[in-house]
Amino acid sequence: MIKIxxxxxxxxxxxxxxxxxxxxLTIRSRKLWTGKAGGLLLLGSILFLAYSLTDEHFRGxxxxxxxxxxxxxxxxxxxxxxFALKQAHENDERVMQGKPxxxxxxxxxVFVWPNLVYTELICMxxxxxxxxVWSIYIPAPLEQPANPSSSPNPSKAPWYFLGLQxxxxxxxxxxxxxxxxxxxxLGLMATPYIDKNPKGNGYYTFKERKFAITIYLFGFSxxxxxxxxxxxFLRGPNWNFxxxxxxxxxxxxVPLNNVNLSEFIYVKFLGTGLPKHWxxxxxxxxxxxxxxxxxxxxxxxxxxxxxxxxxxxxxRFHLMAFLLLVMVATIAKMYLRWTMNLKYIIGxxxxxxxx
Amino acid sequence: MPGLKDVxxxxxxxxxxxxxxxxxxxxxxxxxxxxxxxxxxxxxxxVRAPQSGIRLKYTWCMGGLTFFVFLVEVITGILLMFYYRPxxxxxxxxxxxxxxxxxxxxxxxxxxxxxxxxxxxxxLHMMRVFMTGAYKPPREFNWVVGVVLLLLTLLLSFTGYLxxxxxxxxxxxxVGTNMARATPFVGYEGPxxxxxxxxxxNLVHSADDVRFALLAGRFVGEATLLRxxxxxxxxxxxxxxxxxxxxxxxxxxxxxISGPM
Numbered sequence: 001m002i003k004i005x006x007x008x009x010x011x012x013x014x015x016x017x018x019x020x021x022x023x024x025l026t027i028r029s030r031k032l033w034t035g036k037a038g039g040l041l042l043l044g045s046i047l048f049l050a051y052s053l054t055d056e057h058f059r060g061x062x063x064x065x066x067x068x069x070x071x072x073x074x075x076x077x078x079x080x081x082x083f084a085l086k087q088a089h090e091n092d093e094r095v096m097q098g099k100p101x102x103x104x105x106x107x108x109x110v111f112v113w114p115n116l117v118y119t120e121l122i123c124m125x126x127x128x129x130x131x132x133v134w135s136i137y138i139p140a141p142l143e144q145p146a147n148p149s150s151s152p153n154p155s156k157a158p159w160y161f162l163g164l165q166x167x168x169x170x171x172x173x174x175x176x177x178x179x180x181x182x183x184x185x186l187g188l189m190a191t192p193y194i195d196k197n198p199k200g201n202g203y204y205t206f207k208e209r210k211f212a213i214t215i216y217l218f219g220f221s222x223x224x225x226x227x228x229x230x231x232x233f234l235r236g237p238n239w240n241f242x243x244x245x246x247x248x249x250x251x252x253x254v255p256l257n258n259v260n261l262s263e264f265i266y267v268k269f270l271g272t273g274l275p276k277h278w279x280x281x282x283x284x285x286x287x288x289x290x291x292x293x294x295x296x297x298x299x300x301x302x303x304x305x306x307x308x309x310x311x312x313x314x315x316r317f318h319l320m321a322f323l324l325l326v327m328v329a330t331i332a333k334m335y336l337r338w339t340m341n342l343k344y345i346i347g348x349x350x351x352x353x354x355x
Numbered sequence: 356m357p358g359l360k361d362v363x364x365x366x367x368x369x370x371x372x373x374x375x376x377x378x379x380x381x382x383x384x385x386x387x388x389x390x391x392x393x394x395x396x397x398x399x400x401x402v403r404a405p406q407s408g409i410r411l412k413y414t415w416c417m418g419g420l421t422f423f424v425f426l427v428e429v430i431t432g433i434l435l436m437f438y439y440r441p442x443x444x445x446x447x448x449x450x451x452x453x454x455x456x457x458x459x460x461x462x463x464x465x466x467x468x469x470x471x472x473x474x475x476x477x478x479l480h481m482m483r484v485f486m487t488g489a490y491k492p493p494r495e496f497n498w499v500v501g502v503v504l505l506l507l508t509l510l511l512s513f514t515g516y517l518x519x520x521x522x523x524x525x526x527x528x529x530v531g532t533n534m535a536r537a538t539p540f541v542g543y544e545g546p547x548x549x550x551x552x553x554x555x556x557n558l559v560h561s562a563d564d565v566r567f568a569l570l571a572g573r574f575v576g577e578a579t580l581l582r583x584x585x586x587x588x589x590x591x592x593x594x595x596x597x598x599x600x601x602x603x604x605x606x607x608x609x610x611x612i613s614g615p616m
Binding site for chain 1: 381384387388390391397400401402403404405406407408409410411412413415416419420423424427443447450451454461463464465466467468469471472474475478479481482483485486487488489490491492494495498499502505506509512513516519520521522523524525526527529530531533534535536537538539542544545546547548549550574575576613614615616
């Protein structure tokens with residue numbers, strides 16, 4: 001019964017919505033769980049994983065050698081987000097009480113030998129033991145010899161690129177495989193130049209950097225890690241969705257009835273049929289995309305984040321606003337696909353230009 | 356009869372010992388400083404550092420672990436190169452031999468799981484640096500170098516993925532590189548590519564676009580294997596090593612481990 005509910009909750013729009021709501025709830029209510037409750041939560045999720053392992057299909061999925069690191073990643077990210085926010089919360093409390101930051105209280109210089117060198121040695125020994133034990137118990141996967149004439153179903157990219165492969169469902173390859181990763185790298189590189197907040201340099205804090213930390217953690221945990229989990233565990237043959245306890249049926253039928261925005265407008269609402277020339281056909285889509293970015297930039301700069309705009313100056317601000325709008329638009333497009341089967345907002349196949 | 360202590364004492368007094376370990380074992384401030392200063396590896400560190408910055412609680416040792424796992428990858432990788440031939444004829448059989456025949460048949464496992472570990476630790480290292488605001492001035496440029504290193508880590512892992520030459524390898528790389536042909540202007544199915552023409556002749560087509568450059572062919576084949584092998588074993592580690600040197604150097608030059616101003 002629980003498994004049926006969970007399979008239902010694992011539907012894309014369900015679990016992404018839940019994850020997004022949960023993300024903001026956890027950020028807001030960090031007081032509650034940065035203490036022991038967070039540890040209990042982690043313990044609970046480990047017990048739940050143990051319970052899930054009693055399901056044959058789930059066990060087969062999770063214990064596949066190449067999927068082991070992803071389970072590790074899931075728990076590692078959970079633990080370290082908790083650990084970082086716990087220290088941030090403690091520091092924020094200290095500042096409120098007028099006490100110095102934890103890092104300031106420990107700022108005395110000590111000798112690197114032995115204080116740091118020994119820590120590093122212990123870390124190296126532990127890492128070596130973990131790697132050797134892991135290697136002894138789980139052999140590296142090796143499948144049949146490469147065969148160009150038979151492609152496995154599903155064909156998956158290496159796990160760290162599965163978030164991008166998931167994007168291929170909603171976008172053409174030039175966006176999913178080129179533009180979006182390009183924006184991620186550009187955005188990360190630009191971060192220190194965009195973020196003009198002088199506070200929070202060199203210590204854990206949340207209150208002094210709410211915006212930056214929320215955006216970063218959202219991007220990393222939801223849009224990167226969650227989509228990797230999704231691509232590994234919930235995408236089966238033909239890249240169809242399967243619940244975590246649902247066997248991968250290669251014959252699962254999923255209707256393919258995605259429609260372009262132009263068809264929505266001309267065929268469904270106006271009933272006139274598509275215009276011949278691509279410009280008139282796609283004019284609504286182009287207007288929507290251009291309008292989204294224009295209004296978005298205006299609204300962020302003049303209303304929602306006016307404070308930042310004045311602080312950062314126009315170049316920094318609009319670079320940040322653009323990346324933020326792309327992030328939101330990516331999620332919006334995913335929802336439009338799930339709820340309305342929208343294929344392309346702009347679909348100019350004549351030039352391979354589809355958005 | 357001389358005791359163990361006497362033997363140790365005479366070893367430490369010997370010319371050989373003294374020539375190798377220039378300083379006495381660290382026991383006081385002076386010798387601790389010398390231990391770090393006089394050792395080529397340890398002198399990556401300063402002699403003294405703020406306690407807040409070297410606590411495990413603050414750094415999680417993630418950067419250090421990433422570097423350590425990189426060294427594990429280099430060592431196991433060199434050992435694997437003794438046995439592995441990057442050709443369609445031999446690659447797969449050599450991988451089988453690595454498991455069945457080669458002494459210490461654990462090296463491929465260590466190499467593969469180490470690669471996964473490195474991807475995870477490098478992400479967590481980035482998260483730690485972000486959460487402590489350690490990318491803020493004066494460390495902006497080092498963060499940029501770090502982003503490039505993260506990208507190189509992923510590319511190292513990706514190029515290595517092909518080398519076993521099994522179904523997993525071939526199709527993961529096919530899926531991964533298929534996107535390249537849609538690169539705007541330089542991929543033959545990318546937007547804008549059709550605009551680049553001389554008369555009737557397309558300048559960008561399936562045999563000269565960016566995917567072709569990556570695969571050394573239209574499909575994943577023998578030439579791709581060699582190309583990925585060289586990228587994986589020589590080219591990317593070469594660039595990554597240089598950038599790592601810059602990364603570590605800049606930590607020191609930008610004021611050491613981050614901490615409150």
